[in-house]
Amino acid sequence: MRDWTVLGIETSCDETAAAVVRGRAPGPGTILSNIVFSQLDAHRPYGGVVPEIAARAHVERLDGIVEEALSQANVTLADLDAVAATAGPGLIGGVMVGLTTAKALALATGKPLVAVNHLEAHALTARLTDGAAFPFLLLLISGGHCQLLGVAGVGQFRLYGTTIDDAVGEAFDKTAKLLGLPYPGGPSVEKTASGGDLKRYKLPRPMRGRAGADFSFSGLKTAVRQIVQAGNVNTADVAAAFQAAVLDILSDRTRAAMAMFRDDFPDTANPDFVLAGGVASNHAIRAALTELGSREGFQTKIPPPGLCTDNAAMVAWAGVERGQLGLFDGLGTAPKARWPLDAHVGGRLARPETVGS
Ligand code: KG4
Ligand code: ZN
Secondary structure, eight states: OOOEEEEEEEOSSSEEEEEEEEEOTTOOOEEEEEEEEEOHHHHGGGTSOOHHHHHHHHHHHHHHHHHHHHHHHTOOGGGOSEEEEEEESSOHHHHHHHHHHHHHHHHHHTOOEEEEEHHHHHHHHHHHHHOOOSSEEEEEEOSSOEEEEEEEETTEEEEEEEBSSOOHHHHHHHHHHHTTOOSSHHHHHHHHHTTSOTTSSOOOOTTTTOSSSOBOOHHHHHHHHHHHHTOOOOHHHHHHHHHHHHHHHHHHHHHHHHHHHHHHOTTOSSOEEEEESGGGGOHHHHHHHHHHHHHTTOEEEOOOHHHHSSOSHHHHHHHHHHHHTTOOBOTTOOOOSOOOGGGTTSOSOOOOOOTTO
């Protein structure tokens, strides 16, 4: 298979992004351009993402960002092998903007469309950056998700564990709010924690040691709230204690999933262990899980922080991988607010659809 050049579009949350990537499976590939316009300033006054503001900002910005991505990559639409866009899960208004734009480009140029699952795009990023090999164990930690999955191939996921309440990014964001730290929460908790004493406050480790590999974070959040409500808190120490608890929980649940993965794929020597999603940009988490990986005989592969948080290079790469397998999507493809990974992302090798079908 020759290298493919794919345009990717990402608009599922509060980043308006377009990128051009070149390569072929299993990677690594080359990022020719990667434009991310963060809407942080528009949402900051509200302390969270406002869906209507996000959708409007995507509409206003996306055309220019696509043009910028193409010109920085020094390619034209005619050079593309496919156009890829996030089709879900995410804020539906934003997903509609990106997917509709991709459909319009596909229709106008006759290039095939790839409708990408945002979570699969996160999952495959370590192949773009490090050529991670199937099957690998994936810890997906983002604002909306916290899951451990075995990834056997494109569209082939086996769920080992998931959160039974909050996602880990959500726990970071809520803790930041409780502590009065600035939006967005994850990076501010990390920064504040680095100056704190992680032993001063005792926090629970929900689910640690339990059978299976599920997570729970709501008890942790409640414990933080109780400490804050008791008054007179040292913010840095609470942030450090919170981050230490998250590290322990993630390490314990990942160790359990590593055993499940070994049972599923006994013939895979030195399997890859991949971290993905916005929370994987946290340096303490990266370090702790890399250490766990090497103790357990896994090769840990984590994309650089800027490719862990939302971006379009990961969407373009998912477009390369799916497109090269003939997994195209028709122009009638609907955007999806919910689209879980273990529902297989259209898992079976679907009959390739041609543009316009
Ligand atoms: O993957 P992502 O950019 O968007 C989703 O698909 O959800 O993840 C965003 C989440 C937010 O909850 C944010 O607070 C968290 O990732 N996050 C972090 C860090 N950077 C972003 N959490 C902890 N430490 C960080 N450095
Ligand atoms: Zn994401």
